[in-house]
Amino acid sequence: MSGGAPPVALTVAGFDPGSGAGITADLKVFAAHGLFGVSAITALTVQSTQGVRRVEPVAGALLRETLDCLAADVEIAGVKIGMLGSTEVTEALAGFLAASGIPRSRVVLDPVLRSSSGKALLEEAGVRLLREKLLPQVGWVTPNLAELAVLTGLPEPAQPAEIPEAARALARMAAETGRAAAGEAGLHVVVTGGHLDRPDDFLLAANGEERWFPGTRVETSATHGTGCAFSSALLSRVLLGDGPVEAVAGAKAYVRAAMKAAYPIGKGRGPMHHLYALEPKAGEGR
Template sequence: MTSTKRIPNALTIAGSDSGGGAGIQADLKAFSALGAYGASVITALTAQNTRGVTAVHAPDPAFVTAQLDAVFDDIRVDAVKIGMLANAGIVRAVADALRRHRPVHVVLDTVMISKSNHALLAPEAVAALRDELLPLATLVTPNLPEAAALLGVEAASDEDAMVRQGEALLAAGARAVLMKGGHLTSSDSPDWLIEASGALRLSGVRVALKNTHGTGCTLSSAIAALIPQTDDLATATAEAKRYLTGAIEASARLDVGHGVGPVHHFYRWW
């Protein structure tokens, strides 16, 4: 008799990208590519392509709550990924639902600005994100400008500062922090996983391609898909980073749009 490995269910709580490269669309692709079933709660609709965001529509927070309760009341959720939340009302709606339903793993991607420099989180919602959601997350995955905004400081410009800011986010309530080094000017692209037990450097090559739309969404959703399968945060994070690097390296095989293109989520299969 053969046994079958249980397929994890992952839930993404994020905005929709009509261009398909980031947000809900990127999350569901990464879930599928890494062996997880994906469910979704949409927190915003964006009119968006590879060249930028032209409009954003946020639903009433009560409708976000209705989506969350519908999923949690019926589906076993093994991991949650949180992305774009748009405003403070939606931040609080998501936090309230997480406190009620208590998912085991929560990966919080602190989405604030799009690749085209369009604001995706209202400025007054940053404090709500820090105070309401940071303590509920298994892992927070800020890039350097996002970490600085959460802490009210200048963005880190070297790895020592990255680690210090990651430790400051731990002190602010996070259980673990992945400080992403993509904004550094160094030749490589290291990330730092900061936990109470210490800091782990995850080295990575800097891929010289312009197709980086949705990289943050893809990394955080990849971690969410892998945590239930590995049951180890460091292992899941390292594997997710390797997957993302491959998706960026293979992105030139896609022909999508005229701006900053998406990564190739299914490069291992197509």
């Protein structure tokens, strides 16, 4: 990127004091892609690489005031949404997006519903509001298998062959609860397969195109925040001009490289390392 200020990317997510996930990890991803990151915290957490101990959501009014303050000062090119933490926060964010004028094609939702250690991060009423008011306002959603099941109400896919139909069900749900603005694409669904035997990801594009992205397992304990990094990298690639297929491929390559570059931090599932060349090394490909 040359000349002028970079695009401004907003992350709306929780604060991880260990910087492996959430707001601080998202800002690292934005910086690695040459974007300027701003943030609005949805919840404070007590956690480390060994798990989440406590979640304290912020007041919905405080989040909305933060978002309005940022939007009055800078032009927000796109939004990544992570952990919301409460129904109140979910409603405040939905209201902001409805009034913001930010194209839904530049809004990425990572539906963080449980921590990797199993702690629920959004109550049922919040999940329902996410489905009904937030999902129709985003252009991308990046659930893992468990999150896909919660959002659709279908059983969690037990094998890759079951993923496409579940993704179609989620896309239909979003279409039924909201309508895209004139000239805007609908919802791109990216199902992340990190919990599959082979970590393949699946894209159902808004135009109906379906594409698998093969993956290979990286033997590492640095897996904390992979979902956060993927969705933030995806938004970054979209803001830099990638089409849907290229954006998913680039985000997947980014996470893989950040995992491979990681060094030991903490006593549990450690963070990735974001300071490395974005392009894959010779022979690795995407």
